[in-house]
Amino acid sequence: MDALELLLTRQSSPRLVAPAPDESQLNTILSAAVRAPDHAGLNPWEFIIASGEGLDRLGALFVDATEADGGDATTMDKVRNMPQRAPMVITVVAKVVEHAKVPALEQHLAVGCACMAMQQAAFALGLGGIWRTGGLAFNRHLHQALALDDEAQIIGFLYLGTPAVKAPIKPAKSAQDFVRYL
Template identity: 50%
Template sequence: MDSLELLLNRHSCAKLSDPAPAGKVLENIYLAGLKAPDHGDLRPWRFIEIQGEGLDKLTEIFVEATQATGGNVDKAKQMAYRAPMIIVAIASCTEHPKVPETEQLLSAGCAVHAMQMAALAQGFNGIWRSGGVSYDPLVKEKLGLSDKEQIVGFLYLGTPAAKPIQKKAYTISDFVTSLV
């Protein structure tokens, strides 16, 4: 698939199965993320790779956080098992005189997008999820985040287990104006 076709046909895949990306394919996924736009070369991100028994540990964290907030525990028990691999994307912003936190968060988001596109380009796919667990202080604590770090999202990766849903076609003029 060429680059333009990949971008124009980007889609998430919520139904993922084994195998997960590994070896050179996984290395390429991380390398794509490290090429994200990054004003000031701050590298304001880091990642936690979770698979195998790690998915069980993540489930325990999700369940504990959900119980504390009175959420749906049954749903929390299933969340980590939606894919064979999850990469937790973390924004590690630092104070910088020329690069505000917003730019650093956007950079971390660009890294996640690049990683998902690299997975798709190599025959895998994923879905970028967030939700309440992304902002939960207990989840952040259990994953070892500092007070200044934020979870940008959970990138679920694996082999597509269903045909992707065709995305809606958009009209460019609905989103683009000109300054005249």
């Protein structure tokens, strides 16, 4: 698949099964991430990878964070199983570095670009993925459990694996509907 086709046909794969990316594929995916635009070379990202038993540990952290926020039993059961939606979940974190010329927002955007690059790399390798966010990305209890400092922000959870079904290509949108010229 060439680069333009990849960009123009990109879509999420919400139903993912094993196998997860193998070591070589994961290295390619992570290499794509760190090529994202990064003003001043701050490397404001961290990628926390869960697969195998790590998915169970991530689910337990989700439960603990939800319980600390007063979640009910139904919600805790739901969040416990969320990491099981794919054979690999990468928690994508922006770790803001104080810099006079690179504000926190720009660093968050760089990490968002890194997440998109990982998803695109996975698609290029024949894998599937979906970038999810949700309330747990902003849960301070989860941040503490993951040993993130106060300035860090989870940008999302990138679920990766093999698509369970081939998703139909969504209709193309006209970019002109979102453009204006000065």
